[in-house]
Each structure stands twice: as structure tokens, then as C-alpha cells.
Amino acid sequence: MARDDATNDAGRRDGRNLPYLLVLPGIAFLFVFFVVPLITLFKISLSTKPDRLRPEYDFTWDWGNFSAAFTDFGSQLVRAFVYAALATVLCALIAYPVAYFIAFKAGRYRNVLLGLVMLPFFTSFLLRTIAWQSLLADAGPVLSTAKAFKLGGLLEALQITQNGRLINTQLAVVGGLTYNFLPFMLLPIYVSLEKIDVRLVDAAADLYSPFGRTFRRVVLPLSMPGVFAGTLLTFIPATGDFINAELLGNPISRRVIGNAVRTQFLNQNDYPAAAAISFVLMAIITALVVVYAKFLGTEDLA
């Protein structure tokens, strides 16, 4: 009997350990490809590079790189966050109604519409951004159409164009970010909307709520996890993006933190400075996400 119990125990223990064993490869992967590089990067950020052209670093606890990240690149940081925040808000405002329509109104065309939303994103991110260069050019189709309808003055008054131009403005950069990250906002919102039992909407209507109240009290709160996920998926990468700033922007908009990191890494060959800026960026984003998560309290909505 005792022996039987022992074998049973062992068997049970094996079963209990299985989930941990299964997660091991993932942990090993993250350790090798995330933790180790992160530590290396952190070490480099505290190092000096005596010879710019040789990959040798003196680890000196040089926090100067971090203070320089703020003093030399403060405006780039602020600008990147402002662009990303504007783009994220625009993405949410555009994506939500579209996702809502697809989830609740599209019926059997749902998959077709989702496919259409995704279709442009099967081509390269870059190609699409470059396409906007042509579309938004001074003599491009967008502005010439606007002019044909005599909307030039209106666009200027709304500050959509500046000196009659759409491209090479800061707004174009925000627009490019919005466009490029739209699916990252749309899909999570769609998924959370799609999960909502339509009977809840019926139930709200049945309980004397017109559409507006139903939306505010039922649909919106239930879709907030999607909005939360979409916001993170949009805001975080948009903060580090420099392609839109470079291809659609002007000499001012080029000054974003992503470009600074790239230049320090690849052009100036100043790895310590680049690493320090990256860490500062990471720290700020983490702090923002924590605050944001606190405010939204997603665990309530799960």
C-alpha cells in the first residue's frame, strides 16, 4: 500500500510540474534574447567608448549618458510623445466606429470588411508611407481635388494644411502614424466588441436605454480592454517611430527620439549614448503604462 501511495505521489508531482516544464523553453528564450541583451545594453549605457570606431567599451558607471539623454534629447522625447499621443487618440477615434460597425452591423460581410481593413497592411510599412508622400504632395491627388472643390482655404483655416501643403508638416507625421498603426488599434477593439453578447445591447434597450445610454453604459465599458490593448499597441511603437517623421515630416519633425536613437547607434556609432536614450525611453513608457493601467483598471473588466 505504502509503495502504491509513493508511486501515486510521484505521478501527481510529475503532473504538477508539467506546466513549469512547458514554460521553460519560453523562459529560456526570453532570458537569452531579452534579459541578457537588456543587461548588456544597460552596461553599455553606463560605459564610455574610448575609440568611436572600435567596439570597445570601458564600464565606468558613467551616468552622464543618462543625464545627456534628458539635456540633449529632451525636446526629441517630448515631441515623440506628443506625436504618439495625438496619433493614438486619432487612431482610437477612427478605429472605434469602424470596429463597431464591423462587429455589430456588417453581418456576413464582417470577414470581408476585416480583410479590407487588413489588406493594405500586407504590403510593407515603408511602401505605404512612401505612397503617402505621393498622395499628399503639393500637386498630388489629395490637394488637387481639394483645390478643385475650392476647399484650399478651409483646409488652411483648419490648419490641416500649412502654407498650402499637406506633406512635410508635423500634422502629416501624426497622420502617417495614425494610418500606420490603425490596425493595431482596430483589431483589439474589434475583438473586444465582437465578444460582447448582443443580447446585452438588447437588454439595455429593453431596460429603457436609448442607443446613447446603451453605448455609454454597456458597450463602451465592455470594450475598454480592447481600447486599452489598442492604445498600448499603438502608443508604444509610435513613440519610437522615426520613419513617418522622416518621410512625411520636415526638419522639425525629424527631431524625434526614435531618430535620435538611430543616429546615435548607426550614424554616430555612440552606443553608450544610444543605449542610455533607449533606457530613458523605456522607463518613461513603462511609467506611463503603469499610470494608464491604474486609471483604466482593466482587471475589473476581464
Next chain:
Amino acid sequence: MGERSALDDVIVLQGIRKEFGSFVAVEHADFSIARGEFFSLLGPSGCGKTTLLKMIAGFEQPTEGQVLLEGRDVSEVPPHQRNVNTVFQQYALFPHMSVLDNVAFGLRAKRVPEKEVMSRSKDMLDAVKLGEFALRRPNQLSGGQQQRVALARALVNLPSALLLDEPLAALDLKLREAMQLELKRIQREVGITFIFVTHDQHEALTMSDRIAVMSRGRVEQIGTPEEIYGRPASVFVAGFIGSANLLPGEVAPESLPGVVLDAGSSIDVPTVNGAGVGSPVTVMIRPERLRAVAEPVEGRSVSGTVSDAIFEGSTIRLIVHLGDGTELMATVDADDDLPPLDRGNPITLAWADDAPYVLQGRSAIVGATTTDVDEVQASLEGKDAGPSPAPAGDGGPSGRTFGRRALLGAGGLIGAAAVVGGVLRITGDGGGSGSGVAATGAGSLGTSTLGSGESNLRVLNWQAYIDPTDGDVTGTIDRFKQATGIAVQYAEDLNDNNEFYAREIEPYLGTGTPTNWDVVCPTNWLAARMKALDWLEPLPLDRIPNRVNLEPQFLTQAWDYGSVYHVPWQAGITGIAYNKALTGRDLGSIDDLFDPAFAGRVSMLTEMRDSVGLTMLALGLDPTVVDEDGALAALDRIAQANAAGQFRAFSGGEYLRSLQSGDFVACIAWSGDIVQLQLERPDISFVIPEEGGMLFYDTMVIPKGAANGLAAADWINFVYDPVQAAQLTSWVQYISPVRGVREELVKLGDDGAALAENPILFPDEETSARLRVFAALPDDVDARLNEAFNGIIGG
């Protein structure tokens, strides 16, 4: 119940018909529901009962007819303006709200004062015995508790009628039976009309004051449970409500009411319900009205054999086989004095006078009905197929052929691509003929007597900088392969000198590791840096006899005097391109780029040596010597102009597109790009400014420790053959460093001959004299200037 006054009717349905497309879901619905009544809509799935309920709730509009609620036509009134509430199937509780907030939802929507909302909601929760769960979330409650929340949420609003859509279907049997009693109790207490949709006849019989039995969109019968059970209006109702034995036949001709069964025998019936003699009817006898007897009774019994006897506690269910094959079911008291019930034993079943009930029409079902509604339900409810995943797609066609012309149209596309870090890694000759990694490589290496290691010659060059194989025209890579048998792995993602250094050179040679390449093509200043770091192999000149064709001016470059470590690949001029239609005049000076008349409409390049070099020339400074102060003065000039909004952008290779579109009226440009562009846009001009232009050249060098150094030498030798070089030039359209190319171009005729006459490809001596090569900067100076330049252009 027939004598109710119209005032007592809470809901009146008048001639309701509902179509979905060509499908008629409900028709001829014409009945009233009284105040305080517990009214059930009963029928199998798809009979229209839920559609009818939705029309009362307002979620569907009738195609024809009216719904009157408290005497008012509400057919077109939306749900939130109807004073009815629904308990949904699976409850549809708001998962993100507490139980209390769920219950308060309707009252708040009606803007009842919050104090009253709270007290009424709490009272209602107490009434359904859930007071202590007020602050929980619905998912923390059991199914039965959720059910009661749903009920409370609806009832708290004191609706004219409460609509319940299969509310008990999700509960297990025991809980369902308890809830049936509970529902009935609550309904009695609040006195509100309940309209209860169910497919479970037992449920309907237990709870209802009246039942409407529906089938295929029609109401078959409305009546009390007793009426419906005892005196069904149709064969369907008889079969659907409870179990029945159905015996089809015809009304007998005798004066005594009787029916001749199709099976042959005839039985007595209390009444034929007005059916004429000879008309088809069905006799229904409920199983509990049958009992086992010893002797047959004329007209009131049948005989057969026991097929099955199922013990059910107080009763026994008997399945009896008649002689003609009909199966009857009898529910008999277990206490009765029964004959032996072994299978196959003979048995006689008899009934009382009033047991048979005659229905109009001949039933299709003969014998016992087994109404297993759940089974019917399951078979009818085709579950919606879930959304299939969106079609997967890949990132578009790979290995797509781009001609240089097409590339210039897309201008700088690939340049930017490499910025993202190899989003588009174009390997091979771009001609699609597959010289990228040639399968024939390994076997043919013997000819080049290489040391070891890599089987292919690995070349890293700039984008669109070599002629591809295109139709009949064989590209340089393939011609090389044919001539030497050496396969080439040709990559085009060298895209920015600094980036190339940071990615492909420093991490390798900085740690004493060979790079991944045998030939790389950095611009001259970077090649100079690599030589200074001792990271280049000297060229095996004895293997490169064609080096005699090198234009002499390249032999005397200070950083590699005698051209021992490098030979140029192609050279070009950095000058000014402009669109005369937009500038309104010809440009001839670098100062024109700083002309305030063009503010915000010109651009400079992100390549420091081009922008700074030209600006130094404009300031009368000499960029060919190391002059840090001079370069800083040029940077200052650029910074000032930029601050004043002179430049629309600082751009890399993508400047071409903006120049084409007219967004730039003028810009710093590379000669080869413009020569190509002029084929389609002759209105775009290129000028070598009067102050001078910058000459740049990209080199071919062999990085230290390259495995295939000798094959690299063969490659260099091959492209320095003027015949080969002319082919290259005719496509690339930069300045060839190979002597004799001009003559070979003339031999090619047509386009080639035209190129031979192009002053940008073959500048005359006077022009050549104005060209300057940027000085080879010491590292520290390069670092400082680079930083200052990046500080201006951003990043």
C-alpha cells in the same frame, strides 16, 4: 376565461405577420393576453414563438398587423420606449456591473430619483432572496441566482408585462423545477402579466394560466393547460403536449359514435367532435388512460404483446406491440394487479368510455408519440458557424523585379527600407534569373583556386547599382558567372555608409572576425577609414590585369595612393537639380539653394559630405583639405537657413520623388539619378554649380580576412573590362572609372551612344576641373562634424 373585458387585455395582437425575406416566421397571430395572466408561448424550435416575443418587446417589427400594449399601438415604438421588460435566455446580465447596478439599470434609465432607485432595487433583490449578494458581480453567482437577478432587474421596473425567453433552459433539471415554482410564486405576488416562451411542454403545463401552442409560424391552439392536454385542437397539439397514442381512421357509419381504424378494428368514442361520417380522423388516447386487463372489452380495448416495460417508480411504462405493427404506450400504476410483463407476453389494454378523443384529420404518426423536444430542438438549432479567420497573406510578392527606372520612380524606396533594418532585403541581381545563390556554385570553384570556406563570392553593394538580367539582356552577375564559373551572392542593402559601418564592419573587424562579405562598396571616405584601421586586404593586383583601365585621376587619391587597396566602382557628381518651371529661372550657383525666394521649397541631403561640401564651396572654402573651422562655418550657414525655414526637408535617396512631384523646386542631387530621371522628365535640370561640384565615388574593397579574396579579385578584373563596364554604365548611368567605356558605349549604339555624349557622364575637362573630392577626415574631426550635422538635421 372567455368573458374577459377588453380593458383587461394588456397585450392585443391583431393580424400579426412577420416575414424574413421569403420566410414567413409568424402569421395569423390574433389573440389577447390578460392582465395578471401567466401566458405561455409553446412550440418546437423555429415555430415563431421567440419572433412573436421579440415583436412584443420591440426588437422586431411586424410585417403586417399591430401590437397593442395597454390599448396603444406600439408596433413602431422602439424597445426602450415600451413598458415591457424581458428576461433573456442566459439572462444577459451586465458583467461589468454589480448585481445591484444591474437591477437599478432600468430605473436609472427612466431617471427615477437615485434614492428611490436604491430602495426599490434593494427591495426587489430581497424579494428574490438575493439581498446579501447586491455588491457581487454576476459571474460570482450560480446559474439560479443569476436567473433571479435577471428577474429582479426586469420586475423592478413594474412593467405592463414581463417577457421571459426560455429563462430556465440553461438550468439543470432540479434547479429548473425549483425555479418553476419560484417563478409562479413571484408572478402571483407581483401580479404582473408574464409571457413565457418555452419549448418544454411540461414547464408550460405546470406554470401557465393559458398556453398558445405554435407550429410553423401559426398558433394552433390557445387554452388552459387542461383544455390543451385533454382536448387538443389538432394532431400536432395532441402529439406535442404530453405523450399520446394516435390511431388514424374514419368516422364509422353507425349511429353510435365510433371510428373504424385503419388497422381494421373499430372503437367507440364519446363524440366525433362534429366530423362527418367517413371523414378522416385520428383517435387520441393518453397513455395514463390505458390499463392492463385480463379480458378484452368490445370497442374499448386492444390486444398485443409486451415489447418493453420500464419501471419508473410509482408507474410502469409499457410499450405494447399490436398485431398490425402499431406501438402503443401505456402508463400503468405499479401497484395494479398486473399480468407478467416479460417481453413477448400477450397483453390486453382497455380504457374508460371518455378516454378516446377524436381529432380532425389523419395523423401521419401512428401509435405512441415520443416527444423528446430537446432532441428535436438540438437537431433544429443549427449553430452559427463561427467567423472564419481573416485570409492570411504574406508581405506581397518577393523577388519582384525592379528596373532601375522603376526604382527611380519609387525613388529611395529601398534606401528607406534598409533604414528599418532589412525590411526588404534584396539579394541577387534583381533580374529574377537567380544568380543570388547559385546552385552551380560549389562545383565550379576549382577554376578560381580559392582557399576555403564560402562557396559563393559575396558582394555587398548599393541599391540598383548593377545591371540585372532582363529578358534577352544578361546582367553583369550572370555574365561573370558564365565567364568564370563563380557564383555570386549579391546583396543590395548597403544603404548608408555610417550604418553599414556600424552593422557590417565594426562588430566584426573590431573584434578580429571576418565580415560576411568578400567585396564591399563603401564610399571613398569610408573606404579610407577602413584602410586607416587596417581592415582592408591589399588587392592581389597580379590577378587584376584590367586595372590598367583605371582612369588615372583615381590612381592618385591621397588616402590610397596608387590604388592598392581599392578601385572605384562608380563615381558621381553632387550638384543641384531643379525644376525650371517652378524656380522660374535657371540656377547656377549653390547660393541659389539659400535664396529666400525658395524658402521652404528646397532640400539638402542627409549625407554630410554632400551638403557640407557644397556649402563650403559656396562660402569659398576648400572641402578637399581638412578644414574643421571651414566645415563648421558651412554647418552654421546651413543651420541659419534651416532656422529660417529655408529647407522643406533633409532627405536621403527619397529626394527624387519630391523633386518629381514638385514639392522640391530645387535640391542637392546625385548626377546618376538625374540622368536617369531626365529620360522621362527632361524638364528637370542638373547643374554643376559655378563654385564647383562634389565628386564622390564608391569603391570596391576586400575586407580583412575575406574568405574568397581571389574570387573577389576575379570579380574586380571582370568589371574593369571596358566591354563589361560599358554594359554596366548603360544601365547604371553613373560615371565609370574604366577607360574605354565611352568607346564601347558608342559601339552599343542608340541609347548607349547617346550616353557617350552626355556631359554629366563624361564631363569635359573644364567641368572636371571644378569637381572636388571631400577630404579624408581624421576620426575626431569626422565625429565632431557628424554630430554637429546631425544636430541640425535632427536625430
